[in-house]
Amino acid sequence: MVQVAADLMHVQGVAGTSIDEILETSGTGKSQFYHYFENKNSLVHEVLDYQFQRYIAAQKPFIEELTTWKGIRRWLDELVTQYEERHLLGGCPVGSLAAEVADRDESLRREVAAAFREWEGYLARGLGVLKERGHLHINTDCSELAESTMAMIQGGYLLANTKKDVGPMQRALDAAYVFLRTFRKSGERFPLY
Numbered sequence: 001m002v003q004v005a006a007d008l009m010h011v012q013g014v015a016g017t018s019i020d021e022i023l024e025t026s027g028t029g030k031s032q033f034y035h036y037f038e039n040k041n042s043l044v045h046e047v048l049d050y051q052f053q054r055y056i057a058a059q060k061p062f063i064e065e066l067t068t069w070k071g072i073r074r075w076l077d078e079l080v081t082q083y084e085e086r087h088l089l090g091g092c093p094v095g096s097l098a099a100e101v102a103d104r105d106e107s108l109r110r111e112v113a114a115a116f117r118e119w120e121g122y123l124a125r126g127l128g129v130l131k132e133r134g135h136l137h138i139n140t141d142c143s144e145l146a147e148s149t150m151a152m153i154q155g156g157y158l159l160a161n162t163k164k165d166v167g168p169m170q171r172a173l174d175a176a177y178v179f180l181r182t183f184r185k186s187g188e189r190f191p192l193y
Contacts (some may be wrong), residue, residue: 001022001023001026001028001032001033001036001043002043002046002047002050003015004022004025005006005022005026005043005046005047006047006050006051006054006093008021008022008025009044009047009059009097010051010089010093010096010097011089011090013096013100014040014044014097014100014101015100019033022043024190029161041105041108044101044105044108045095045107045108045111046096046109048097048108048112048115050096051093051094051097052094052115052118052119053095054093055092055094056119056122057116058076058082058095059075059079059082062074062075062078063075063122063126065126066122066123066125066126066127066172067125067126067129067130068126068130069130069179070104070185071126072123072126072177073177074086076152076153076173076174076176076177077173079153079169079173080166080169080170080173082161083157083166084166085102085168088160088161088164088165088166089161090161091157091158091160091161092153092154092157094112094115094116094119095154095157095158097112098112098116100108116150119150120146120147120149120150121143121146122144123145123146123149124143124145124146125142127140127142127146127180128142128143134185135184135185136185137183137184137185138184140183145180145183148179149176149179149180152172152173152175152176152179153172153173153176155172156168156169156170156171156172156173156176157169159172
């Protein structure tokens with residue numbers, strides 16, 4: 001039921017997805033729904049967690065390589081590839097939910113913010129390793145750099161979804177990589193790809 005709800009809400013939005021539609025698509029009865037969930041809002045909390053865990057799992061092999069420049073480049077490219085494979089539907093699975101619920105439900109807003117912090121944390125840790133190895137300026141704030149990169153990623157998703165063209169996302173992630181380059185130590189050779 002949660003998977004069906006997640007898939008529907010990702011494409012149609014939370015407001016555009018009814019409990020009846022979720023039940024019909026999942027082949028679940030109302031009594032079973034209310035056995036597990038108090039209301040639609042409690043389901044949305046589960047959907048958020050499910051979407052985030054599923055999204056991170058798909059990125060896991062690339063997240064583990066964020067300690068190298070090549071790894072960061074591959075991760076950014078993989079975000080574009082995964083989105084193309086979803087036929088540019090629904091935008092970012094986490095960001096789409098965030099845009100819809102952030103102003104309507106404070107507890108969901110906090111959960112989405114925590115999900116973004118966790119997601120950013122993977123990049124921040126990778127950048128921290130690069131910094132320890134002497135590949136970034138010593139005064140680089142890796143958490144702020146990761147947050148700025150996430151903003152570029154989310155903007156790329158939004159424009160690609162709106163225009164139904166992966167080009168804006170590819171360009172945004174290329175720009176994110178160039179942005180990250182600006183924090184490298186002077187004189188360091190830096191691969192573009």
